[in-house]
Amino acid sequence: MTRYMSLYFTRIGFSVATALIGVFFALPLVWFIFAPFNPRAELGLAIPDPFSLSNFETVFQNTFALRGLWNSLLQSVGGVVLVGGGATLASYALSRSPIPGKHIITYILLLFSSVVAGSAAMVPIFLIINGMGLIDTHIAVIMVFAGGLLPTAMFILRDFIDGIPRSYEESAMVAGASPVQAFFDVALPVIRPGVVVVVVWAFVNIWGSFLIPFILLRSSEKMPASVAIYSFYSEAGTPIVTLLAAYSLIYSLPVIALYLFVSWKFGFRFFGGIKA
Amino acid sequence: MASVSFDSVTKRFGDFTAVSNLGITIGDGEFVCLLGPSGCGKTTTLRMIAGLETPSAGRVMIGERDVTFMHPKDRKISMVFQDYALYPHMNLADNIAYPLKVRGESQEKRHARAREVADILKIGQLLERMPSQISGGQQQRTSLARALVYPSDVYLFDEPLSNLDAKLRLEARGFLNHLQRDLGMTAVYVTHDQAEAMALATRIAVMDAGIVVQYAPPLEVYRRPATTFVANFVGNPPMNLLPVEAMISDGALHLKAVGLATAPLRVTRAAAKALESGKSLTLGVRPEHLSLASGGEENTIAGQLFANENMGPEALVTLEREDAARFTARIFTDEMVALEGRVTLGFSSDHIHLFDERGLRLPLDHEED
Incomplete structure (x- = not known):
């Protein structure tokens, strides 16, 4: 039984670790998708509030x-x-x-x-x-x-x-x-x-x-x-x-x-x- | 339809001579098989008829036309490839009709013709399919249909059945034979399968190391193989070959080998001149011409039983002699052959083949015509 438990926890540990690495690499992409719609975007990650197309308006000018x-x-x-x-x-x-x-x-x-x-x-x-x-x-x-x-x-x-x-x-x-x-x-x-x-x-x-x-x-x-x-x-x-x-x-x-x-x-x- | 002839054709690839001084003629309406082991030059010979290889020396003629340096498209030929070479991006109808397309036929006409040929080959219901969606046997028929869709002077086959499984191959072989009877086409067919050559050909050209060693009708090749190579290559199981020593006494030829007893043989007068006592010869007997015998008689060979394989309508009995040479007999019986220990096989003087020390056939007296 303990063998199964340890296997179980190894699997969970592994999944968590890979998920964290994945998130680390996904962050720039998320920024890349959110920032354009955020009129107050900075280098930090933030969900656009309010969601706006004003950045694009300026770019198109x-x-x-x-x-x-x-x-x-x-x-x-x-x-x-x-x-x-x-x-x-x-x-x-x-x-x-x-x-x-x-x-x-x-x-x-x-x-x-x-x-x-x-x-x-x-x-x-x-x-x-x-x-x-x-x-x-x-x-x-x-x-x-x-x-x-x-x-x-x-x-x-x-x-x-x-x-x-x-x-x-x-x-x-x-x-x-x-x-x-x-x-x-x-x-x-x-x-x-x-x-x-x-x-x-x-x-x-x-x-x-x-x-x-x-x-x-x-x-x-x-x-x-x-x-x-x-x-x-x-x-x-x-x-x-x-x-x-x-x-x-x-x-x-x-x-x-x-x-x-x-x-x-x-x-x-x-x-x-x-x-x- | 037209004949094909080779006029002292040689083909070299660098230092390697693939075909050497070839001089055969394939008659109008003949079905000729080029038979030989891989690397013997048979495919190169075929590709020189197709124009996919150019001879290093000599001339290739189709009918009265010298095609030696002619582009393949102008030769009026059809060819079936070993891998079928069906165009993966076209459906069967377009594949079959491709030769008509390059000839500028209208879409309507060529599809009608493709359907006609496909129906004959029983693939008419598959015309909308892509080549990857049909079975190997159907692909083979499609490539055959593409070759038959327009009239050609010569039809070329490059081992067209070798990618099929055994049962389909027999079926396709029978169909090709039927087709040849129907169309009377001039065909050149490359194969390494002697049974295929025997079944299909009107004449077989047996090739070895770039040279045609025998060019004769199938039965002639079977009955009177010109060399030990042909004797060994044609027939299944192959002919038994045994080194023997010649003994001439009273104008008759005796053969000497351990465990062998032969009746005195008469060779033709011409052949006798070259013979003398002590010369080494090769004796050949086909497995189907051997039968079970009791020891001590003339025309027998003896040895220990090596294998006894029951095949249904026949049994293959193999004996092993003291010098480790093996002799196989095809015994036609549907009974179980019970054998053990020392076995004696008998043969008739009429079914003996003799070859000289160079492997060339020595004509026996009863063959003289």
Whole structure:
């Protein structure tokens, strides 16, 4: 009997401990959801009283911040199209064609991508973009993001495509399809879950990135939301918590929406998941 | 329909020669099985007809057309893949009709045709389903339907039944045989299952290490295997092979081995020239040509009983000789065979196979034609 009792208390103890840890990590999220609706929000957690949308009203009057959201969308979608399209075609070619040393190519690219996307290469990137005369353009931001994310995207997708039997395309070609037809009719629909993963990953990466647009852009009307968020800091550098909270919530909505849309439409499957 | 011919075709993958100097012709309306163990080059041969591999040397012809370097889509062929390769995002109707879609047929026409073929293959009621929602046997039929939905010069099969369980495989085999009788299609069929090849083929090409060792009708392959490899590969259980020593006396051939007694044999005059006493040969006897005998007679072999497996209509009796070689007999009886200790199996001189030291067949006198 005592053995059962001790087991019982161990279980309870364990549950309580994990619950406490969970609460600890949930607190910022709860703040994140409550604070925007609280006109007197501070860094401490408080239930909005009264519940109000006045923070949002003020935020919507800040045209710089609103334009930032639009710019973020522009740059993210542009980057995602480049990364998604480029990675799909490149990784398909890498997976299917007998290029000697193709594994090494991918690994070298992967190595470089972590350099390009990181801050270490910001100075040369700035110089290159400056030399191209593309400073303060959306296309510069989009291209630098695409260059940084493509290798990893290719790496993920190539792995995915390697796992798909060639007999799909082979049977299509034997049936009379050209290689291009076989790709679009058969291969692309089969690798779509992998492409979706890459697209979501690239979108989230670009959407949340601060350094690259901050360095490559000059004019305030081109800055994305990640930079524009600093307009909710006072001159002295202290955050205006109420507005910052409201803007942060708006800023994170597109990413949440994308996740929900993708999991509803495709479901998340990283590896395999194809049943013939 | 058309014939297929290989003109000294070789295929290398790096240092590995998968197919070596292949020169067979598959006649119009023939059903040819490429039979051999895995890695013998049979699938590579098939894929060269399909255009999924390009020969390193030689030419591949379909009818009068040189297709050696032609893209698969232009070859007028159909192929059934081992894994069926059904497109997971299309329902069965669209899967079956895909070849018509790439040929620009209207949706209405191709679905009508898909239904027609599906009805013949008894999957007509499944056309709205997705490939993941049907059984393995139904998937196999669907991939067959996709191959039959448009007229082709040659139909290619890459081990289409190997993913089915034993019972379904027999059923599908019978159906394929029926289909061949109905359509008279030119077909090339890759398999490692000798029973499948025997049942379906009009001619079998037995392949070993990239070389066709025998290309003949099934019964010929069974009755007169060209080499010990073929003898061992075709037939179930495989032919018993025993190393023996040749003894020539009075122009007749005697075979010497422990526990073996044979009647004097006559080989053809041509074969006799190459023979001399003391040469090592291989004696082959099929299990179905062995029967229980009492000791001391001619044409018998003796040893200790090793296994006695009752299968219902037949029993497999295996004896083990002093040199650890085993001999299996198929005894056709539905009685229990009671055996113990030393067993003697008898055979007839008419059902003996002889192979020389290189494993090549030595024609016996009664086979001369």
